[in-house]
Amino acid sequence: MGENSKKTKKVSVKSAAYMPEVSPAVIKRLPRYFRYLREVIRQGKTRVSSAELSKMMNVTASQIRQDLNCFGGFGQQGYGYNVNFLYTKICEILGVGCGFRALVIGAGNLGSALVKSSMFDKRGVDVVAMVDVRENIIGKTIGDVTVYKMDDLEELCEKFEVDIVILTLPKENATAAAQKLLNTKVKGIWNFTGKELDLGDSHIVVENEHIGDSLMTLCYEIARREEDL
Amino acid sequence: MGENSKKTKKVSVKSAAYMPEVSPAVIKRLPRYFRYLREVIRQGKTRVSSAELSKMMNVTASQIRQDLNCFGGFGQQGYGYNVNFLYTKICEILGVGCGFRALVIGAGNLGSALVKSSMFDKRGVDVVAMVDVRENIIGKTIGDVTVYKMDDLEELCEKFEVDIVILTLPKENATAAAQKLLNTKVKGIWNFTGKELDLGDSHIVVENEHIGDSLMTLCYEIARREEDL
């Protein structure tokens, strides 16, 4: 650090084996560090202190240092954090650069919007295929992803070595789709169907996404402010 | 309660004035109760206990009772909760039925997908207009919402009495759009731009939505499971 040229600093990246379980609260904050570090990089800074970050992000400097230290000593006393180094570390932790491959089930409005966005690119996830039940769109290309038959789901997962499946189909079909995936090498499901999946202790990790929930908390806040005028 | 026919039970809905601040943790869970209660209603049940709900939702019964009690005594000892009554109360709390009106800035893929979904309907939010900067889509209809000129944003908010504005434009323009809204009667912003807005203590409530964040925590979990095989 200090432009990474001083040879003295030992970067103690805690080894996975001896790493104590990281708390859910910390994990949920990691993507936010990822985003803000990209912003800091975009601003052309090469170093950043927990105090600076804290001001940008509206959290305490203490929390930032505590959070980062769950994964290793990425900073340097008297200096702060080397932005690029820290960003690299956060990316490692979050699996950016693992080259995960994703398949989207459902080529409707939401599925299409997701695929066309820059979201996956930014996070190093490669969308390799979409599937749908509607015959008339099989073979079409959305963004630059081809739509295949839903029937071929398992073979497609095999062929493309799919790591992550994204569910954007009607909630009635969510469970059936998830069941099919249990027989594949798929490692994670990102579930937009609204039907919360619980695959118990299967090898598949599930992340249930409920976009509408934050609309409701917004409405709650608005309604609450109205009543105590 | 008890089919609501016994006259004895006093439903002590805590009055807003004397209601102590509800903790953020509780508020964030409310939409989930909303979703599960809809499910219970769909199943045709008329009563539900905290124990039953707890099994469905994978949380402790204690937490459910504690959460609901922040807002009033909605249950009845020995009986449980009347599903419809509880649902009504949760809806009230969350402002469903306040008839909030929303305007979407940005008629791109995401904006269009949101508008075409059933999300707003389900939550009693009425999308009254979209705006965009691209001349060629002005006047078009998406879902059943008309696209207007971005230039007319303030007038449209006034004319349609917009409560909530949804930002789905490029992040570079997020701040400028939010600034414009400060001069209107808009009460809340649902922000998908990726640029976190902080309007300080303005009268506008902001909810920053980062869909990609949960993709990253999914990747984190996958990467972590891979390393400790």
Added chain:
DNA sequence: TAGATTGTTAATCGATTAACAATC
């Protein structure tokens, strides 16, 4: 009445913050 289940208090657990010694 007896049984069930809430509402609520007290105990536990986890997460955040403050403080400061270590050290670059």
Added chain:
DNA sequence: TAGATTGTTAATCGATTAACAATC
């Protein structure tokens, strides 16, 4: 060296759970 800022411990704060009296 002096100044700055981390890494880390201890103190505080908040959230969850357990337990049970109240009561339908």
